[in-house]
Amino acid sequence: MRIGIVSPYSFDVPGGVNLHVKDLAEHLIDLGHEVSVLAPADDDTPLPPYVVAAGKAVPVPYNGSVSRLTFGPVTAARVSRWIERGQFDVVHVHEPITTSVSMLALFAVEGPVVATFHTSNMRSRLMISLGSFLQPSLEKLTARIAVSEDARRTVTTHLGGDAVIIPNGVFVDRFAGAQPRPEWQGTADRPTICFLGRMQEARKGLPVLLRAVPAMLKAKPGLRVLIAGPGDERQVLSGQPPEVVAACEMLGAISDEDKARLFASADIYIAPNTGGESFGIILIEAMSAGAPVLASDLGAFVRVLDGGHVGQTFRNEDPADLATEVVRLLDDPERRTTLARLGGQRAHTFDWSVVTQDILMVYETAIEAWAPPHISSRWRRGGTR
Structure with a gap:
């Protein structure tokens, strides 16, 4: 399966979401899948071979922390090129409500798309203000994952809909x-x-x-x-x-x-x-x-x-x-x-051997749900198109 994974947070700074993305990508690769990760990073930042830099990030206060994000037309163009070149069977965006490359990928993608929500913030002003604005894009989501009941409750409260709970993983x-x-x-x-x-x-x-x-x-x-x-x-x-x-x-x-x-x-x-x-x-x-x-x-x-x-x-x-x-x-x-x-x-x-199988089941479900009837079942199972 060709899988594109998008993180909104800069790979220049370690953090929980990027650790999740990195570990998931590496375990999927070990299982034989083709994986490309798109995330903010300076062009000269040392990155794993499967990570593509989406551009330099800037610090933005969010949820009691300072996140490093990137946005704008230049970044949007990079995101579109990455999606076009990747020809992914499924695109997996993390924190799609965050004003960074995950949101831009959600705007650009046409095909099966899975979102994972990590944030727990029942009073999120960002989600309250952006929820209705992003609703058309959120409707493109073929499947939703929340890493915990707290994250799921945040999604259902601010964005509507539901999400399957699949926790973070650890090796x-x-x-x-x-x-x-x-x-x-x-x-x-x-x-x-x-x-x-x-x-x-x-x-x-x-x-x-x-x-x-x-x-x-x-x-x-x-x-x-x-x-x-x-x-x-x-x-x-x-x-x-x-x-x-x-x-x-x-x-x-x-x-x-x-x-x-x-x-x-x-x-x-x-x-x-x-x-x-x-x-x-x-x-x-x-x-x-x-x-x-x-x-x-x-x-x-x-x-x-x-x-x-x-x-x-x-x-x-x-x-x-x-x-x-x-x-x-x-x-x-x-x-x-x-x-x-x-x-x-x-x-x-919570071992990745368990968590990854649950995520792969969501990918398969998303592909099956999105693919029009006339498209072959081999494509819908993640095979060559």
Whole structure:
């Protein structure tokens, strides 16, 4: 099958949607499909061979974050050329409501088109303002996917229609085989907890974690807080009490290999995110690597953690409750072992080997639904035209 995948977000900056797109493309290629990905990127950005640059992106604030998008007539022309040259059996656009190349692809494509919605934002002004304007284009969608119930509810509320839920995927074995790094491992006297995310993006929750550290240190004076991710560590720690600064070990941006090793090394992985999360892919990654997970009780996180069965939760934006749960888990190694075991089992339900097959079924359904009766069944099954 010839598959075109479109991401609205720049490949110059790592992010959850692009990670999803990249992993999906690579697994489809491994299965023997021909895949081309179109996404914003500078012309000199190193890209995988299957990614086509749609042009330089500009930063745009959206959903509590800053997204790098590209739009305009030059980009539209690139999108049209990519679609024409690709002769795709199906085009898969991610976040088609976002004013970037996904929206432009939806305008231009003529054929089976599948959309995946990642965003969870029930109060989205963008969706409210653009929903009616984009309705004619959205009617071109042959099938819709939402990565979670939260994302599905956002779609049904603002855009109408429905979507099948297919979660984000993880290559579980890449994390399950990670070896701990001795310098990151904790001891009974010096346990380690870890955070990974964009440090200066408020909704990732690092300020909540830092406000909880003094109470943790009172109970566990030797506690080490490993903080990984992009951002200015001096600004992050500015104004923090000296004991908090001393407890924090700033690792900066780390490689995918070290991300897995960080999860495998820590006594607890902390996800203090405050909102705007439709899924929780990082929770799956941490569980895949064998880390006991403690996360804020966002709806998306609770669902990933199977109602709290495979991971612990604390009250969102409540540093005192976060500190209490950290200390409770550190005092209960048997509970941590149980959570690590159950989390690892749960993670396999999100492996790309499972998720990709569900997506392929949607592709097949979209092709069958779109193809006019006079077109051969071989084309409708993704064969040569």
